Amino acid sequence: MTKYSAGFKLKVVKEYFRGEMDTTLLARKWGLCSVGELREWIKEYHLNEPNVFQKGMRKNKVYSKTFKESAVKSYLTTDKPYQELSYELGIHKIGLLYTWVNFRN
Incomplete structure (x- = not known):
C-alpha cells in the first residue's frame, strides 16, 4: 500500500467534505489505490480530531x-x-x- 502524507490525506478529506465529488471520483482524481482507503480516512477524521493524520497525534485508546x-x-x-x-x-x-x-x- 502506498504511504500518503498527513497533509495529502487532510487535503483530500476536506475536498470530500466540500461536497463537490463523491468518494469514487475523488479516489480516481487523486490516484488512490482504492475508494475504501479514502473512506477509512474520512471515518478516522470523523472519529478523531482533524489533525489525526499528523505523526504522533493518534492516541492509542485502551478498551476494557x-x-x-x-x-x-x-x-x-x-x-x-x-x-x-x-x-x-x-x-x-x-x-x-x-x-x-x-x-x-
Missing part, C-alpha cells in the same frame, strides 16, 4: 475487557456492519471490532 465483550455482543445481536457499529461505539481504529469478533476466545 467488559467494553470489548459488550461491543462483540452488540455486533453479534444486530445487523449493523463493523464500521457503522464501531463509529457508534466510538472505537477509533478501523477494523478493531472485526478483530475482537473474529479472534475472541
Whole structure:
C-alpha cells in the first residue's frame, strides 16, 4: 500500500467534505489505490480530531475487557456492519471490532 502524507490525506478529506465529488471520483482524481482507503480516512477524521493524520497525534485508546465483550455482543445481536457499529461505539481504529469478533476466545 502506498504511504500518503498527513497533509495529502487532510487535503483530500476536506475536498470530500466540500461536497463537490463523491468518494469514487475523488479516489480516481487523486490516484488512490482504492475508494475504501479514502473512506477509512474520512471515518478516522470523523472519529478523531482533524489533525489525526499528523505523526504522533493518534492516541492509542485502551478498551476494557467488559467494553470489548459488550461491543462483540452488540455486533453479534444486530445487523449493523463493523464500521457503522464501531463509529457508534466510538472505537477509533478501523477494523478493531472485526478483530475482537473474529479472534475472541
